Amino acid sequence: MALLEVRDLVQHFPIAGTKKLVQAVNGVSFDVEAGETVALVGESGSGKTTIGRCVLGLIRQTAGTILFKGEPMGGRRTVRSAALRGRMQLVFQEPAESLDPRFVVGQTIGEPLVALGASRADREKAVRLAARRVGLAERFLASYPAELSMGLQQRVGIARAIVSTPELIVLDEPTSALDPTARAEIIDLLIRLQKELGTAYLFISHDLSTVRYVSRRVAVLYLGSLVEEGPATELFARPRHPYSVGLLSAVLLPNPHLRRETTIRLEGEIPSPIDLPPGCPLAGRCPLVDARSRENMPPVEEVAPGHRVRCFRHAEIAAMEPATDYFEAFQRETERILAPPEAERAGVGA
Amino acid sequence: MTLLPYVGRRLLFVLPQLVGILFVSFLMVKLIPGDPAVLMLGPFATPDSLAKLRAELGLDHSIFVQFLIYLGKAARGDLGFSWQTTMPVTTDLAQRFPATLELVTLGLLLALAIGIPLGVAGARYRRGPLRAAADYYGLLAGALPDFWLALVLIYVFYTLLAWAPAPLGRIDLSILPPEPVTGSLLIDSLLAGNWETFQNAAAHLVLPVLTLGLINAGPILKMTQATTERMLDSDFSRYAELCGLPHGIIVRQAFRNALPSVVTIVSVLYGFLIGGAVLVEIVFSWGGAGQYAVQGVLNADLNPVLGFVLYSAVLSLVIYLLVDLVYFAIDPRTR
């Protein structure tokens, strides 16, 4: 039994004053095993944030089941149940907005424990431990969020998420607001914490480079449907869905020679998730569209162990796309170019 | 949201809103100390005649019943009598309300004509004579009481210069008022083709309109200036500057974006001045609705007060509906 099992999740939001629905999530299924990182990637309208909210029980899903440790989730009532309280946590995108500006950092980090009924002494101990784990100096516990840099603020957010030693943390774009150096530090921290605490991560992001580094498995979402899912290394090297190809070839790594070239070009913009036509959600933009995909949603097919795609023509894509992992190549090149000069490895500037 | 259903829904709400407003006013007037029966019959009335009058006036019922009786009559167009004027309230208001409306409308138009250009100029020029003029004007207009300004104007233009007619009402006593069609002397005299009456009425309007206009230009100026300035500091104005648009165009567009706020304050002023112009009305012996209502309050004469509340409430609600329609027209985001 996986730690988290999502089956045929559907989430539709009615629009006030009309009969229309925002079809945010349309039948998504995936698992998260204990201690692993699964990434949900997609652009605006993909539904990834909504899925995160459903998984946490913040909103009640329209249809489908979410099982956390075998217990069904659905709405606030289940999150508040004693068995689930504190077992799941959330890290937000905007650190400044997720920390209450009136509380000092120490108070904010301890908040989840208040809900769990921990004594004051226990709380303080746990807060100090959490701060140490995220590399937050103890003197910052008495500071207000506004006094800290964004990187430190995000560490506070992470400390708050681990203070109840949850089994699953949902991270919603945790590094998007940070500049590249701070981003890298936070990612290292998250990886280290996972090793120490054995927490599973549901990592929601549009930053594919980071996702490749941090995740074991990746699920690609488009307009509320899961179009491709598989091990990160496999999927990034051999994407089988036109949207995955489009997404990966749009990533611009800082190396002029390494960019995914492809003949598959997606025209137009992402349509609104209201009143989606039947069939494959990408039909309106896909160069490989045909009558079959316009009318029918492609079924899930397993193309390699753990690698699933929803596309009628995935075999053609596998044939025409290069099976190169540009991200891996980029990492090797970067290490080669930026390796510290031999002569200076010993003496570094004071 | 489409227009017709929206207007329909708003109009539907007017009725319950009016009932609510009337009820609250009813309660408040009833709380005024003073026995209407005593006031009407004088201090020498016998207890018997007082009791009889009270029964007649329905004062021995509970407040709620009294209110329901009033509502019932009002629904049929009977707003009762004013015991001071001994006339039906509807007749009194038919004369007084248009007087106030004419005065306040013209006064606000003048206020707009002064306030908006000065406000825009104040926003456009951060320093210099125009800005100083706008700032000081706003300060003065807020500080001066309207009746005081009225008295000063009367003193200068009537007593000293004899340019204005005596502040004794809407027209000279010697002139016959025209057939009341709208209640506005200017319009009615034009409709009757009576040029002399028109001139006379206009002459009498000059000073009170000037008073209201000069004073109320203050808040309009400040609102225009503050909002236009904020629009000039906004991202889209800076962007227009980046695109090299002429400065005058940028200011004009900033003002257009500020228009909703100006419309709001005009609507608030309008509703307020219907009753709020009472001091000016008294100074000029205008015989307006505000004066009427104040006298009703002072003498616990319930019907004029309630009648005035009803009329001005209807007017305010209509104005607010019109203002919302204006927002629809100006701002595409509301649609």
Next chain:
Amino acid sequence: MTTPAIEIEGLEVEFPRYGTAPVKALRGIDLAIAEQEILGLVGESGAGKTTLARAIMQLVPPPGRIARGRVRFRGEDLAGLDPERLRRLRGQVMAMVIANPKSELNPLLTVGQQIGNVLRYHTGLTGKPLRDRVMEMLKEVRIPDPERRYDAWPHELSGGMAQRVVMSIALICDPRFVISDDATSGLDVTVQAQVLELLQRLVARHRTAMLFITRDIGITAHFCDRVAVIYGGEIVELAPREPFFANPHHPYTVLLLAAFSHNPRLRGYWHRQGTSAGETGPAETGCPFAPRCVRARDRCRAEAPRLRELEPGHFVRCHFPVER
């Protein structure tokens, strides 16, 4: 070489402070951009990128001011021009594409009106010819359904479409020089790809020079002809694209590139412990990057380095550049 489209010499911009010396937002920028060249400018927030953009347009928001240096557009010194001539240059000959287009568009004017206004007030065109030209522009930026979009309001547009509208405004007068200030941040990555491709096409077709300002160094590797890095109000490295990424010399450039590495030891080597972008500001004396530099020595703190040409076309401002 023909006269470059834009030449910036020794540009210094300062913001006065109460009671102490003014803050130098730009400390002497030297840059030249040729016709049809796309120069990328990379830096973190607060490094001076937007200040530079505004200074070029001679629109530094007061109380900031250009303290020294000059900006020449096709040989003409912009500082000496009268305000009316400057205004006519803006939008017509020099234009800017900005981030967050929805907040920069006037909410009470339609798309067609806003694009048309720029054309009208610069060229006097009106009526049908004006509308035709606007429609042409909308088609050129590949806005779907241009007839309907012409009458659309800004709040009805998606981020990608608003960006195309802003590009239309910038390019409608066929400018010689365009500054793109963070124009693709906040856009979905596939939309960004389309916008970049569009910009490339437009630059080639109109033979425009472009200054492409961004916080994402990855974009410059695929989109720009030359790349410059700005730190603490100074250009610290400038090179054509290939040598820039194959052989970065400045420790800050290396730090920026290392941030993309998955190797914590490599990153750790170039990142000075205890310092970060948000907390450690540029130094006021000596090399601005010294506080964060892993190779800083006494000379760096005492003496500000000058820009030197290490290889043809590859400039670095560092006493001890990284050499390979």
